[in-house]
Amino acid sequence: MTTLSAATRSWFSLLRRAHAYSCHRFLPLRAPHLHVQLLPPAGNTRSRAFTCSVRSLKSSDVFDGGRWTGGATEEDEEFMEDSEVEELFQQQVPSGTTGWQHRVFIVQPDVKWGHRKQHLTTAELMLAEAVGLVNTLDNWTVVDKMVLSTKTPEKKKIFGKGNFLVLTEKIRQTSGITAVFVNVDRLSPLSEREFEDMWGVKVFDRYSVVLQIFRCNARTKEAKLQISLAEIPLLRSRLKNEFAHMDQQGGGARYIGGSGETLFEVQQRLLKERETKIRSALEKLRKKRLLLRSQRKRSEFPVVSVLGYTNCGKTTLIKALTSDSVLQPRNQLFATLDVTVHAGQLPSHMTVLYVDTIGFLSQLPHQLIDSFSATLEDIKHSDLLIHVRDISHPETENQKVNVLNVLKNLEIPDSLMSSMIEVHNKTDLLDNYQSPQVDTVCLSVSALLQRGLDALKSAVEEKIVQSTGKLVLDVRVELSSDQLSWLYREATVQDVKVNAEDGSALVQVIISTAAYGRYRKLFT
Ligand SMILES: Nc1nc2c(ncn2[C@@H]2O[C@H](COP(=O)(O)OP(=O)(O)OP(=O)(O)O)[C@@H](O)[C@H]2O)c(=O)[nH]1
Numbered sequence: 001m002t003t004l005s006a007a008t009r010s011w012f013s014l015l016r017r018a019h020a021y022s023c024h025r026f027l028p029l030r031a032p033h034l035h036v037q038l039l040p041p042a043g044n045t046r047s048r049a050f051t052c053s054v055r056s057l058k059s060s061d062v063f064d065g066g067r068w069t070g071g072a073t074e075e076d077e078e079f080m081e082d083s084e085v086e087e088l089f090q091q092q093v094p095s096g097t098t099g100w101q102h103r104v105f106i107v108q109p110d111v112k113w114g115h116r117k118q119h120l121t122t123a124e125l126m127l128a129e130a131v132g133l134v135n136t137l138d139n140w141t142v143v144d145k146m147v148l149s150t151k152t153p154e155k156k157k158i159f160g161k162g163n164f165l166v167l168t169e170k171i172r173q174t175s176g177i178t179a180v181f182v183n184v185d186r187l188s189p190l191s192e193r194e195f196e197d198m199w200g201v202k203v204f205d206r207y208s209v210v211l212q213i214f215r216c217n218a219r220t221k222e223a224k225l226q227i228s229l230a231e232i233p234l235l236r237s238r239l240k241n242e243f244a245h246m247d248q249q250g251g252g253a254r255y256i257g258g259s260g261e262t263l264f265e266v267q268q269r270l271l272k273e274r275e276t277k278i279r280s281a282l283e284k285l286r287k288k289r290l291l292l293r294s295q296r297k298r299s300e301f302p303v304v305s306v307l308g309y310t311n312c313g314k315t316t317l318i319k320a321l322t323s324d325s326v327l328q329p330r331n332q333l334f335a336t337l338d339v340t341v342h343a344g345q346l347p348s349h350m351t352v353l354y355v356d357t358i359g360f361l362s363q364l365p366h367q368l369i370d371s372f373s374a375t376l377e378d379i380k381h382s383d384l385l386i387h388v389r390d391i392s393h394p395e396t397e398n399q400k401v402n403v404l405n406v407l408k409n410l411e412i413p414d415s416l417m418s419s420m421i422e423v424h425n426k427t428d429l430l431d432n433y434q435s436p437q438v439d440t441v442c443l444s445v446s447a448l449l450q451r452g453l454d455a456l457k458s459a460v461e462e463k464i465v466q467s468t469g470k471l472v473l474d475v476r477v478e479l480s481s482d483q484l485s486w487l488y489r490e491a492t493v494q495d496v497k498v499n500a501e502d503g504s505a506l507v508q509v510i511i512s513t514a515a516y517g518r519y520r521k522l523f524t
C-alpha cells in the first residue's frame with residue numbers, strides 16, 4: 001500500500017465533493033496525471049453512490065474503487081539509495097578546468113570525396129551543429145572554429161601531416177583556448193593523448209561533449225545511472241592512456257604489495273566492478289519498467305511514443321496535445337533525458353498516454369545509445385509512434401534518415417513502423433511551406449502556435465483504433481440492467497443518450513474485440 005501524497009489527497013477530497021454533483025462521465029480534471037472515472041453502480045444509474053476509479057498516469061500507482069495498489073514494489077525497496085546513485089554519478093572523467101568553464105576551439109573534419117563522404121549534409125552544417133552542442137553547455141563558449149579536410153576521420157591519424165601542422169599553428173595562435181572539440185564520433189585514446197600533448201589543452205570528441213550535456217540535464221536515478229554507464233568506455237580509454245604513459249617511464253607494470261596484481265589490473269578490476277554495479281541497478285529498473293508497462297497495458301490506455309531528432313519540438317508538441325504544465329520545452333539539445341508519460345484526450349474522449357522520449361543525434365556512438373536502451377525500449381511497446389520533424393531545419397532530411405536508422409537498430413516491429421505518423425513541426429518558421437501530399441502519413445503542425453493539432457488528434461485516434469483492434473460502436477443498453485456500468489468498467493464510454501420513455505440509452509463506446517465478445521456473452 002502506498003501513502004498518498006498531499007497533492008493527491010487534496011485531489012481525492014475534491015473528488016469526494018465532486019461526487020455530490022457527479023455525472024456518470026469522465027471528469028475533465030486539471031490534474032493531467034490523474035485519470036478519473038466515476039463508475040455508476042450496478043443496476044441503479046440514478047443512485048449517487050458512484051464508485052470512483054482514479055489511475056495515476058505518472059507512476060505505477062493505481063487507485064481503483066477505493067483501493068490504492070501498486071507503487072511500492074519490491075524493486076523500489078531493493079533499489080539503490082539516492083546517495084549511492086549520486087556517488088556513482090560523481091564526475092569521473094575530468095572536464096579539464098574547474099567550474100566546468102571552457103573556451104572551445106572546434107575542428108570539423110571534412111571528407112571531400114570517397115565512400116566516407118556524407119551526402120545529406122555538409123561540413124558547414126555539421127560544424128553548425130557542433131557549435132549548437134557547445135552552446136548548450138552553460139559556461140562553455142566557442143572561441144574559434146575551423147573546417148579541415150581529411151580522408152580518414154575514423155583512423156588514429158585523422159589529419160594528414162601538413163593539415164595537422166596548420167591546425168596546431170592555428171590553435172597555438174588563438175589566445176585563451178582551454179579545450180579543443182574535434183567533431184568525430186570517438187577519438188582513439190592514442191589520438192586524444194597525442195592532441196592533448198601537442199596542444200596543451202583538454203580535447204573532446206562528440207561522445208564526451210554529448211556526455212557533458214547529458215550530465216547537466218540528468219534528473220532521475222535512471223538517467224544518472226545510464227550516463228555513468230556511458231562514461232565507462234571513456235574511463236577505460238583514459239586508464240589505457242595513463243598507463244601507456246607510465247609504461248614509457250617504466251612504472252606501470254609493477255605489482256602492488258604481494259597482491260599479484262599490477263596497479264593497472266587493480267584499476268581495471270575496480271572499473272569492471274563499477275560497471276557491474278551500474279548494470280545490475282539498471283537491470284532492476286528495466287524490470288520495473290516492464291511492470292509499469294504491463295500495468296499501463298492492463299489499464300488499457302493506448303500508448304503513443306513521440307520521438308525525433310533532438311530539439312525538433314517533441315516536448316512542445318506533447319504539451320500542446322495534453323496541456324500538461326509540468327512539461328518544460330527548452331531551446332536546448334537533449335533537454336529531455338527521462339522518459340515521461342502524459343495523458344491526453346482524443347476527439348472521442350479516449351485517453352491516450354503520450355511518451356516523451358530522449359532526442360536522437362546523428363553519429364551518436366552506439367555505446368551511448370546502448371546505455372539508454374532501457375529508455376528507448378519503451379518505444380517498441382507502444383501502440384503508435386509519432387515521428388516529429390523540425391521541418392524548418394536546414395538538415396531536416398538528414399535528421400530524418402538518422403532517426404529512421406536508429407529505429408532500425410532498435411528493431412521496432414514492422415507494424416509499428418508502417419503505422420508511424422510523421423509530423424512536420426515548426427511550419428510557422430517557413431514562409432512557403434507546402435503541405436505534404438495527402439496520400440502520405442504526414443501532418444503539418446506548429447506545436448508552438450498550436451496549429452494543426454485537431455487533425456493530428458484525429459489521425460492518432462484513427463491509427464490507435466486500427467492498431468489496438470478496438471471497435472467504435474453504438475450499443476443500446478437497458479438502464480435497469482448492469483450493461484452500462486459494465487461498459488464503464490471494461491471500455492471507454494464516449495457518449496450516452498438516454499431515452500427516458502423506454503428506460504434505455506444509446507451508448508457510444510470504444511471497446512476491444514475481446515471485451516465486446518465478453519459483453520455479448522453476458523448480455524445478449
Ligand atoms: N517556432 C517554433 N518553435 C518551436 C515549435 N515547436 C517547438 N519549438 C521550439 O523548439 C525548441 C525545442 O523544443 P522542445 O519541445 O524542447 O524540443 P524537444 O524535441 O523536446 O528537444 P529535446 O528534448 O532536447 O530533444 C523550443 O525553444 C521550442 O519553443 C514550433 O512549432 N515553432
Ligand SMILES: [Mg+2]
Pocket residue numbers: 314315316329335336356
Ligand atoms: Mg524534449
